[in-house]
Amino acid sequence: MDDRFNTIAGWVLFAGIIALGFSVLSGKYFHADSAVSPENPGYIIKGDDTGTDVEVSIEEMLNKMTAEQGEKVFAKCTACHTINAGGADGIGPNLHGVMGKPVAGGSSGFAYSSALSGVGGNWDWDTMSAWIKSPRAFANGNKMSFAGIGNIEDRAALLLYLNEQGSNLPVPEFVAAVAEEAAAEGEEVAAEEAAAEGEEAAEAEATEDAAAEENEGGA
């Protein structure tokens, strides 16, 4: 009887020690910081090497939102646009596969305004985000009577949805925030690694951009 009691007590004690160990360990890695609030989220997203803080980028949001969420946002567009393959032009052009196509080149039969067709370039994440944010700012004098969507989350979701309807542009990777978050946590080694990765990606992107600009310049 006594033996069994000791055995049980021993296991209870052992379990307690394990639990304590876990709580100490997890406390090391996750801390409930009361200073963190929506105004002070505990991490700052740096836009570039100048150290200026910028608002959340479309790249980051594209990695957070889903095309399913975007389908709901597209309800704002259906009064004027179809997006199914071979769909008819309405007040606005059919939008099937528009991501990646030339600006004002989505539907061959549609009579675009000269304001929009004069913009040039292709519909990519940045140009489409700018157009949806403010059609007027993107192409002043265009004939899409739509105020725009200021909310970056809705816009990112919408872009993902557009991209799934007949286009398939790769979603840009977003690594900078991961590096900054890790740095804020004080996990120096992890932060250095993540930052190095982020820099590499940024460098790669910069090279790509430069190449793209050269191509455009040559065209």
Ligand code: HEC
């Ligand atoms: C009131 C009608 C209307 C609404 C609402 C509307 N659009 Fe348009 N859209 C147009 C018209 C008209 C054009 C052609 C603009 C021009 O030629 O100047 C257009 C053009 C576009 C283009 C350019 C297509 C191409 O081939 O280059 C895209 C992309 C687009 N709209 C997306 C959207 C999205 C996404 C929404 C919803 C958030 C939306 N539009 C809401 C009328 C509308």
